[in-house]
Amino acid sequence: MTEQKPNSFRNQPDERGHFGQFGGRYVAETLMPLILELDREYRAAKADPAFKAEFDDLLEHYVGRPSPLYYAPRLTEALRESAPEGMGAQIWFKRDELNHTGAHKINNCVGQILLAMRMGKTRIIAETGAGQHGVATATVCARFGLPCTIFMGATDVARQQPNVFRMKLLGAQVVPVTSGAATLKDAMNEALRDWVANVHDTFYIIGTAAGPHPYPELVRDFQSVIGTEARAQMLSRTGRLPDLLVAAIGGGSNAIGLFHPFLDDPEVGMLGVEAAGHGLDKQHAASLAGGFPGVLHGNKTYLLQDEDGQIAEAHSISAGLDYPGIGPEHAWLKETGRVEYTSATDTEALDAFQLLCRTEGIIPALEPSHAIAAIVKRAREMPEDSIILANLCGRGDKDIFTVAEALGVEM
Amino acid sequence: MTRLAAAFAKGRPALVCFITAGDGDTAANLDALVAGGADVIELGMPFTDPMADGPAIQAANLRSLGRGTTTREVLMIANEFRERHPDVPLVLMGYANPMIRRGPEWFAGECAGCGVDGVICVDIPPEEDPELGPSLRAAGVDLIRLATPTTDAARLPAVLDGSSGFVYYVSVAGITGKQQAATASVADNVARIKRSTDLPVAVGFGVRTPEQAAALARVADGVVVGSALVELVAEHGASAPEHLKSLTRSLAEVVHSATLENHSSLRA
Numbered sequence: 313m314t315e316q317k318p319n320s321f322r323n324q325p326d327e328r329g330h331f332g333q334f335g336g337r338y339v340a341e342t343l344m345p346l347i348l349e350l351d352r353e354y355r356a357a358k359a360d361p362a363f364k365a366e367f368d369d370l371l372e373h374y375v376g377r378p379s380p381l382y383y384a385p386r387l388t389e390a391l392r393e394s395a396p397e398g399m400g401a402q403i404w405f406k407r408d409e410l411n412h413t414g415a416h417k418i419n420n421c422v423g424q425i426l427l428a429m430r431m432g433k434t435r436i437i438a439e440t441g442a443g444q445h446g447v448a449t450a451t452v453c454a455r456f457g458l459p460c461t462i463f464m465g466a467t468d469v470a471r472q473q474p475n476v477f478r479m480k481l482l483g484a485q486v487v488p489v490t491s492g493a494a495t496l497k498d499a500m501n502e503a504l505r506d507w508v509a510n511v512h513d514t515f516y517i518i519g520t521a522a523g524p525h526p527y528p529e530l531v532r533d534f535q536s537v538i539g540t541e542a543r544a545q546m547l548s549r550t551g552r553l554p555d556l557l558v559a560a561i562g563g564g565s566n567a568i569g570l571f572h573p574f575l576d577d578p579e580v581g582m583l584g585v586e587a588a589g590h591g592l593d594k595q596h597a598a599s600l601a602g603g604f605p606g607v608l609h610g611n612k613t614y615l616l617q618d619e620d621g622q623i624a625e626a627h628s629i630s631a632g633l634d635y636p637g638i639g640p641e642h643a644w645l646k647e648t649g650r651v652e653y654t655s656a657t658d659t660e661a662l663d664a665f666q667l668l669c670r671t672e673g674i675i676p677a678l679e680p681s682h683a684i685a686a687i688v689k690r691a692r693e694m695p696e697d698s699i700i701l702a703n704l705c706g707r708g709d710k711d712i713f714t715v716a717e718a719l720g721v722e723m
Numbered sequence: 724m725t726r727l728a729a730a731f732a733k734g735r736p737a738l739v740c741f742i743t744a745g746d747g748d749t750a751a752n753l754d755a756l757v758a759g760g761a762d763v764i765e766l767g768m769p770f771t772d773p774m775a776d777g778p779a780i781q782a783a784n785l786r787s788l789g790r791g792t793t794t795r796e797v798l799m800i801a802n803e804f805r806e807r808h809p810d811v812p813l814v815l816m817g818y819a820n821p822m823i824r825r826g827p828e829w830f831a832g833e834c835a836g837c838g839v840d841g842v843i844c845v846d847i848p849p850e851e852d853p854e855l856g857p858s859l860r861a862a863g864v865d866l867i868r869l870a871t872p873t874t875d876a877a878r879l880p881a882v883l884d885g886s887s888g889f890v891y892y893v894s895v896a897g898i899t900g901k902q903q904a905a906t907a908s909v910a911d912n913v914a915r916i917k918r919s920t921d922l923p924v925a926v927g928f929g930v931r932t933p934e935q936a937a938a939l940a941r942v943a944d945g946v947v948v949g950s951a952l953v954e955l956v957a958e959h960g961a962s963a964p965e966h967l968k969s970l971t972r973s974l975a976e977v978v979h980s981a982t983l984e985n986h987s988s989l990r991a
């Protein structure tokens with residue numbers, strides 16, 4: 313392979329949906345014509361000022377954007393206590409947990425439902441793990457009056473009851489999926505099965521920056537509002553760019569949404585944090601750290617798999633990170649070296665969760681708790697005048713039962 | 724003439740039978756299909772995430788993997804079949820990831836070495852052909868593509884380009900299993916495909932009974948039956964072969980004697 317340094321990291325994918333060797337459109341023939349139509353329609357929507365105006369208007373008045381950029385003084389101080397003299401970066405958060413429905417997922421759902429309506433589709437399906445994407449999808453479906461079916465692994469239905477009830481309140485039909493380990497991967501299989509049988513009227517709102525092209529691209533574009541806002545906010549508040557961006561990675565949508573607008577700022581480092589579950593030598597969900605390139609759910613990317621290409625069951629205490637794959641753009645960003653990837657275990661995430669509760673009065677979701685766990689390690693290695701900006705992509709209300717159980721507390 | 728070409732050149736429609744490798748006594752089950760009159764064997768490669776399959780074949784995949792079936796064993800099953808049945812074509816059907824895990828050249832070479840005649844990969848459309856197609860063609864293994872009710876006239880040439888062996892027409896927009904297509908729409912679509920290619924066209928998805936098979940055999944070069952056979956394996960375990968043989972026989976009787984409306988051998 314010829315080693316050619318791209319002069320921009322922001323012009324991926326190519327017209328066939330490839331990010332280097334990753335991405336693509338690995339779907340059954342039945343879906344292919346629809347995938348191509350979606351691609352055409354997305355190009356048209358992107359070029360249409362009316363589409364952008366409606367998207368921006370909904371983000372402002374329905375979702376509550378822009379989300380604040382917040383300097384976390386007590387967390388910064390707490391981490392400086394154990395840092396060497398003069399060390400301990402300032403910690404800032406992009407507060408997407410304050411969005412309507414409590415996570416970044418809604419940004420993408422607003423964009424995709426506008427696309428669905430533009431394409432004349434009358435029924436929406438989605439997969440969900442933690443239930444955050446399911447809730448966000450059910451929310452936009454209620455807002456626009458479209459019927460909605462959410463596929464959710466039976467295991468996740470059991471551990472995310474509050475979100476299941478929320479989806480039902482919002483009028484969605486929740487279908488528990490019992491195949492496989494009955495988690496996010498199986499929910500996605502079932503959503504794809506529904507989709508092939510209903511291509512004529514159904515739009516599939518994928519919840520992360522993965523799946524067949526153009527999903528990784530369009531989800532990234534809709535989520536890039538996070539990084540675009542944060543970049544402008546940071547410049548106006550501090551007159552400079554951050555030194556390090558940090559985000560948790562399930563499929564990678566909140567991370568790519570934060571990172572993408574900064575990719576061509578060479579002074580900005582980036583750290584994606586995968587879920588190391590019980591540990592990288594045990595069951596985990598860190599596909600970049602422990603996986604190999606392969607094909608699943610419409611794209612080529614790093615996957616947890618055995619030597620025969622059978623997909624492994626992931627594990628994370630965070631249902632939103634409990635997936636054996638990762639969006640293809642992250643696979644590419646890892647290979648180019650532009651973004652660094654690390655991981656945090658269940659235990660580290662639980663500690664970070666409690667740390668943020670007590671230092672800042674913010675209960676984070678377990679997903680961004682993984683990002684905070686990585687910050688705990690990184691901040692002390694960076695000088696006091698440096699800036700870490702992390703994506704606080706979800707709030708923790710949905711996780712209090714899981715956390716109580718993990719801490720051995722009876723509720 | 725290749726084994727596949729010969730199977731479709733018998734002057735009558737062909738019966739194509741699918742079962743999942745490693746589910747039950749696969750060798751005995753395959754022998755029963757041949758004894759019952761199957762013209763082409765489709766051997767399913769088990770995968771953890773069979774996205775295009777309905778409950779029956781999903782369960783067969785998981786049963787097989789639950790017993791620890793490996794890719795090497797699937798290839799061994801094919802290789803032993805080839806030794807027992809030198810003339811019956813066998814194609815592997817499955818998903819991309821197990822096929823490309825060790826590299827497409829490795830897989831294609833193994834297929835050729837084990838006497839596999841063709842490969843059907845559900846999730847590699849023509850757009851991603853470089854992932855597998857060139858390796859199979861270099862190894863002399865047919866790449867059998869799927870055409871579906873959503874494959875419109877604009878796409879059909881791309882689907883046919885690089886296809887060989889036969890064309891698998893998926894009769895319903897959906898997954899394998901119970902729903903069935905109207906014969907009239909299948910006839911139109913098969914005729915449309917046959918105007919663009921000399922390859923035989925076999926029709927599958929949702930074909931369960933001899934009556935359905937007979938109707939489709941009148942409009943296509945072959946009929947594929949899968950879930951109904953896989954269910955017999957699940958239901959009867961060790962005694963599955965006799966049940967497979969008897970269903971295959973009743974399917975073969977009507978398929979082989981169907982009046983040939985669209986059949987490729989009549990075209991010349």
Ligand SMILES: Cc1ncc(COP(=O)(O)O)c(C=O)c1O
Pocket residue numbers: 415416417441442443444445519520521560561562563564565566567631632633677679680705706707
């Ligand atoms: C709050 C939150 N953060 C992160 C994720 C992981 O998804 P992604 O990596 O696409 O941001 C989820 C998924 O459910 C989530 O709910």
